[in-house]
Amino acid sequence: MFFDFHIHRDHKLALEALKLGYHGVVLVSHSEELEKHHNLLKSTVDYKQHVKNASGLFILKGVEIKAKNPEDLKRKIQKFRKKTDVLLVQGGNLKINRAATEDPRVDILCYPYRSRAESGINHVLAAEAAKNRVSIEINLKYLLMNRPNQRHRVLSQFRQIVKLHRKFKFPVIITSDANSIYDLRSPRDVVALAACFGMTSEEVTRAMCTVPQEIMERGSLRDQIIVSGACLVKNESIK
Amino acid sequence: MYYEEVMKLKILPTNLREKERYLVFEGISEIPLAREDVISLILGSANELYGSCGTSRMGLWVVKVWNCPDLEVKSMRGIIRCNRDEIIALRAVIPTITWFRGKRVSFHTLGISGTIKSAITKFIKFNHLD
Numbered sequence: 001m002f003f004d005f006h007i008h009r010d011h012k013l014a015l016e017a018l019k020l021g022y023h024g025v026v027l028v029s030h031s032e033e034l035e036k037h038h039n040l041l042k043s044t045v046d047y048k049q050h051v052k053n054a055s056g057l058f059i060l061k062g063v064e065i066k067a068k069n070p071e072d073l074k075r076k077i078q079k080f081r082k083k084t085d086v087l088l089v090q091g092g093n094l095k096i097n098r099a100a101t102e103d104p105r106v107d108i109l110c111y112p113y114r115s116r117a118e119s120g121i122n123h124v125l126a127a128e129a130a131k132n133r134v135s136i137e138i139n140l141k142y143l144l145m146n147r148p149n150q151r152h153r154v155l156s157q158f159r160q161i162v163k164l165h166r167k168f169k170f171p172v173i174i175t176s177d178a179n180s181i182y183d184l185r186s187p188r189d190v191v192a193l194a195a196c197f198g199m200t201s202e203e204v205t206r207a208m209c210t211v212p213q214e215i216m217e218r219g220s221l222r223d224q225i226i227v228s229g230a231c232l233v234k235n236e237s238i239k
Numbered sequence: 240m241y242y243e244e245v246m247k248l249k250i251l252p253t254n255l256r257e258k259e260r261y262l263v264f265e266g267i268s269e270i271p272l273a274r275e276d277v278i279s280l281i282l283g284s285a286n287e288l289y290g291s292c293g294t295s296r297m298g299l300w301v302v303k304v305w306n307c308p309d310l311e312v313k314s315m316r317g318i319i320r321c322n323r324d325e326i327i328a329l330r331a332v333i334p335t336i337t338w339f340r341g342k343r344v345s346f347h348t349l350g351i352s353g354t355i356k357s358a359i360t361k362f363i364k365f366n367h368l369d
Contacts, residue, residue: 020347144337148287181267181312182343185334189348192330196288 002187003212005062005086005108006137006175013178014059020186024058024212026086031065031076060216062086064110070099081105085219088137091120101128104228107215108173110137117153119160129170133218135211136161136170140185140193141177158197165203171211174204257298258323261352263362264333267312268344274304277317280339280346285332297325302355305363316349318358326351 001023007013009027017025063084067073073089073096081087089100091112097120100109109129112120121129121136129136138161143154165172174194178184185193187208194204224232250256266272272280278301285294304317321329336346352358 140334144335151287180343182337182345184345186347189330189334192327192348193334195327196331 001213002208003058004176004178004184004208005060005173005212005215006064006088006110006139006177007184008177008179013181013184014057016181016184017178018057020184022057022187024060024216026060026062028062028064028086028088031063031080034063034080060085060219062088064088064090066090067096067099070095073099074103077103077105086215090114092116094120097121097125098128101125101132101134103134104132106132106134107219108135108137108175110177111139111142112136113154113157113161114142116157119157119164121161121164123164123168126164126168126170130168133171133214135173135215136165138172138174138194138197138207139177140174140190141179141183143193144183144185155197162198162203171214172203172207173211173215174207259298259320260323260326261302261355261358262319262321262326262329262333263316263349263352263358264319264346265314265316265349266336266344266346267314268339269313269342270340271306271313272304272315272339272344274301274317276339277301277304277315280336280344281319281332284335285329288332288335289328293328296322297329298322299329316363318355318363 002021003024004017004022005026006028007017007025009029014025014027061084063080065073065076065080065088067076067089077087086107087105088108088110089096089106091097091100091109092114097109097112100106114120128134138158143151143158146154161172164170174190176184190208191201191204199207221231226232266277281299281301282294285297285299298321300320302318302320304315307314307316319329330348330351333346333348336344338344349362350358352361
């Protein structure tokens with residue numbers, strides 16, 4: 001079962017992803033859009049019903065937070081966490097990368113390497129991401145849409161993330177970040193492409209199947225967790 | 240010309256021939272693509288990803304391209320021949336195709352086969368029936 005956890009909010013993309021062999025997608029809206037148009041998340045739910053009735057595809061709603069500084073990030077996480085299934089944070093800035101990996105409410109840190117020479121992740125952030133189970137995104141659009149003469153830089157950034165992933169065991173997730181049908185790639189092509197930055201087929205399968213399922217599972221338990229280590233158990237489950 | 244006609248090389252014995260596989264792909268694009276466009280796209284992308292040395296090892300050849308009539312996007316299917324040992328590398332080249340003459344294009348692999356006949360039966364004709 002393959003999942004793409006970063007697709008822009010369009011039901012046509014969800015149907016195309018189903019055609020390519022995905023079992024579930026996350027339709028992502030930007031936090032800035034949501035602050036302007038409050039009913040966008042509701043319309044994602046409508047998409048969800050429309051597409052699910054047609055196909056049986058697993059659809060979740062996600063919010064991608066773009067923050068100016070760590071304080072702004074915390075405020076936005078507080079605002080959107082309960083409204084959405086998957087919470088993504090736009091990285092690139094080192095302070096944002098650090099704040100996102102330290103927060104267990106964040107599901108995915110998107111492109112921490114954006115506009116950087118190195119991967120934006122070091123041993124400290126890697127350890128934090130592993131502790132808080134924050135997934136680091138390998139964004140295929142960033143690789144494919146970059147200029148060909150810059151592709152070597154992106155491949156080396158991905159390779160650095162894979163190296164840290166093997167050492168610190170933080171979750172890595174591969175997404176398409178698709179805006180249009182031309183950005184979607186079939187899962188088995190992604191497995192072949194990932195060999196270019198040193199990922200084995202088992203690691204890719206884990207990044208596209210197991211890690212998304214873990215995020216969904218954690219999301220379903222999130223409402224029951226009162227504080228870290230304490231969980232609210234319903235009466236029926238005790239019986 | 241005369242020399243070529245007279246001195247035609249004998250075909251290599253089967254154990255010395257390169258082992259080949261056929262990759263069937265599907266492409267969608269904003270503009271219709273001819274076979275020559277597909278050749279330049281695939282060779283260009285392979286060159287960008289693996290360089291001349293890596294591309295030469297693949298032994299690429301675009302066998303045939305079919306254009307499928309579609310209202311919304313221009314879609315097509317085709318077969319590429321490649322050395323057996325480099326088929327995963329070719330599969331990695333396919334998703335790196337993104338632009339052609341300033342227009343968006345996207346390619347997906349439908350499957351890999353050992354012969355052209357089975358490639359057509361399994362992935363081209365079967366999909367037309369869908």
